[in-house]
Amino acid sequence: MRYYIIAGEASGELYGANLIRALREQDPQAEFRFWGGDAMMQEAGQPVRHIRDLAIMGFVEVVMHLRTVLGNISFCKRDILDWHPDAVIGIDYPGFNLKIEKWAHNHGIKAIHYISPQLWAWKKGRLKGMRKYLDRLCYILPFEQQFYAENNLPQATYVGHPLLEIIQGRPKDEPFDFDSRPIIALLPGSRKQEIKNSLHYMVRLAAQHPEYHFIVAGMSLIGPELYDSIIKKQSSNQTILPERQRTACDQRGAKQSSNLTVLYDQTYRLLSQSYAAVVCSGTATLETGLFHVPQVVCYRGNPVSIAIARALVGSRINHIALVDLIDDSNVVTELLQQDFNDERLEHEFQLITTDNANRKRMLEGYRRVEEKLGSAGASRRTAQTIIETIQ
16 A cells, blocks of 8 residues: 655654554555655655754744745645555644645545644644544544543544654663763754754753763754854853864764763663753653653743743643643643743752652652553554554
8 A cells, every 4th residue: 555644843753764664564565655854764765855844833933934834735735646645644743734634535535643633732623624534543642532532533543652662662772981970961852943942041051060961962954053053152161172082072973062062863862871851842851751861841932822822722731741741740840931041940950950859759750651651562553553444
């Protein structure tokens, strides 16, 4: 069968790579055409569009890039018609994928969405349309089961969370050869705007704590220029390394400055060896939790986009970090908008690094989250569900 898969962001394309592998195991004759990134490229060749050109988040940001978004939608429809797939599978990225899936269904192509939009938080009105045009919805969060049972979406299927198989199935990481100081992971986000809004706070925090080695989880698809410019502007204690040392750092995929290092495309290796972490809200909060690393979660977005989001959400949810949402408790501290500042960040950093009782409480919360997520195997279950839906 022929599968047209659309992933628009870093987390979605990681799930997409595992899904391609699982589909091929159950359908050896499978053919793929996809929008995605490097992980999916390793499984299925060149993408139609790369995620570096697709990640747009926020109401204001979407409006600013509306011409690009509409152009991508038109191109995608033409490309699907030319390729004649058996199914269109959208992975997350709902603003784009739900439009394409509705169109695909109306053109007689199976429309499948993997990873539910956050309908339990906002845009519940999408349910009416999804009942009509989605042939299958595969959702991954345990608390969504009650939501879909109460809201009558019979084509919704719980498959479990794909991060479990990705993280639990990894080989043991080689230890870093930096220095003996405890490592603090800095995860400033996967989009340029997130990095611009969060990394400078993290750099200033690192400057106050020479007793730790802070490592930024960089992304090569973003490019080193953005990270370097923010660090250069914020850090007053940069050291120019000798040529031999600098080359060694570059070979490790790292850029180094005093007790601050940027390490590219090795987030899981970093988390496996970290003592604590400062994390921009998103999938990374759950990834950090599954590696059992105490964290403080932070986020600053466009004020207008955040105001609109808060108006739509109202009082329906009390958390944004995935570990808090899954456990329905304050497992981690969330510093949002104005609360994400130097003073609050320093206070919470002290709690996750020096307060053993707080660290123990957080680790117990992570264990509850893992229990609620259940067993690994989401990609296999999703592939089986997709094949059954097409057949």
